[in-house]
Amino acid sequence: THFGFETVSEEEKGGKVYQVFESVAKKYDVMNDMMSLGIHRIWKDLLLWKMRPFPGTQLLDVAGGTGDIAFRFLNYVQAQHQRKEKRQLRAQQNLSWEEIAKKYQNEEDSLDGSHVMVCDINKEMLKIGKQKARARGYKAGVSSHPLPPKKKKTLLPSYLYFIVGFSEGPTDAVEESPVNGLAWVVGDAEELPFDDDKFDVYTIAFGIRNVTHIDQALQEAHRVLKPGGRFLCLEFSQVNNPLVSRLYDVYSFQVIPVLGEVIAGDWKSYQYLVESIRQFPSQEEFKEMIEDAGFQKVTYENLTSGIVAIHSGFKL
Numbered sequence: 001t002h003f004g005f006e007t008v009s010e011e012e013k014g015g016k017v018y019q020v021f022e023s024v025a026k027k028y029d030v031m032n033d034m035m036s037l038g039i040h041r042i043w044k045d046l047l048l049w050k051m052r053p054f055p056g057t058q059l060l061d062v063a064g065g066t067g068d069i070a071f072r073f074l075n076y077v078q079a080q081h082q083r084k085e086k087r088q089l090r091a092q093q094n095l096s097w098e099e100i101a102k103k104y105q106n107e108e109d110s111l112d113g114s115h116v117m118v119c120d121i122n123k124e125m126l127k128i129g130k131q132k133a134r135a136r137g138y139k140a141g142v143s144s145h146p147l148p149p150k151k152k153k154t155l156l157p158s159y160l161y162f163i164v165g166f167s168e169g170p171t172d173a174v175e176e177s178p179v180n181g182l183a184w185v186v187g188d189a190e191e192l193p194f195d196d197d198k199f200d201v202y203t204i205a206f207g208i209r210n211v212t213h214i215d216q217a218l219q220e221a222h223r224v225l226k227p228g229g230r231f232l233c234l235e236f237s238q239v240n241n242p243l244v245s246r247l248y249d250v251y252s253f254q255v256i257p258v259l260g261e262v263i264a265g266d267w268k269s270y271q272y273l274v275e276s277i278r279q280f281p282s283q284e285e286f287k288e289m290i291e292d293a294g295f296q297k298v299t300y301e302n303l304t305s306g307i308v309a310i311h312s313g314f315k316l
């Protein structure tokens with residue numbers, strides 16, 4: 001198989017990918033903004049808009065890294081909930097919008113039982129995600145809102161959970177409660193540490209091209225989704241506009257590795273990034289792979305002239 005400009009054995013690729021993300025973890029977010037000129041934020045927002053999670057959605061975000069999709073998901077469901085509540089309040093109690101806004105200033109958000117499990121093979125990436133979670137008011141992988149009495153039951157054996165930098169202990173991260181919306185787990189997309197038919201939605205953003213056996217990861221996605229569940233993948237793809245393609249080539253090969261060296265002191269990792277994008281299957285080829293894994297109604301949508309695409313499929 002390939003790894004950047006090198007040809008490596010399949011066994012070696014996983015280790016090399018691990019090293020790349022271990023090395024970029026601390027600078028990952030800032031580099032994402034710099035390299036995409038902030039556009040990755042819009043692509044990720046679009047993934048959420050496409051998902052349109054319903055109250056109570058159980059999301060698995062694979063290769064979730066520093067939690068960008070997870071935080072968007074939590075924001076989305078909290079905002080949805082508040083909008084619904086406010087509309088009801090206005091209708092029932094005839095309050096003005098100003099009165100409602102005042103009432104909500106100190107009210108707890110609710111996730112309506114929605115939950116996101118962030119799964120990534122790399123502890124360093126998750127560690128950054130957890131630091132971000134804490135800065136946003138989520139403690140030890142769970143909401144900072146007051147928790148109900150502890151439940152003994154956990155979703156997974158506790159050894160699967162890594163709570164880096166928190167003293168509460170692993171099981172806290174998987175405690176279920178109406179406001180407990182976030183958990184982190186170290187796991188391989190090719191061998192997910194979850195039971196069958198468990199999640200409503202599976203997302204993987206800029207992750208699947210790093211996986212050695214993509215077909216295996218797709219089969220795992222199908223296995224862990226409930227019947228009716230949805231697979232959504234945001235990934236770099238093939239540019240369909242000749243002018244954009246030319247500019248994109250120059251930017252990718254001449255600017256990105258230089259930015260990688262200057263900002264993160266890491267030319268090689270960013271060279272790998274560029275090459276891994278080029279070697280990923282085209283939109284149509286990837287669609288076929290998703291169908292081969294058993295998904296139905298598979299579609300894709302190009303964003304920014306196909307620089308990235310969102311593929312969607314259902315387990316029916």
Ligand code: SAM
Nearest residue numbers: 021063064065120121122125188189205207210
């Ligand atoms: N989804 C995040 C985002 O959009 O910002 C992170 C994407 S980052 C480019 C790719 C992530 O894939 C890294 O965090 C890396 O550790 C993870 N990864 C690579 N191989 C993996 C595997 N086999 N299983 C799970 N995660 C993997």
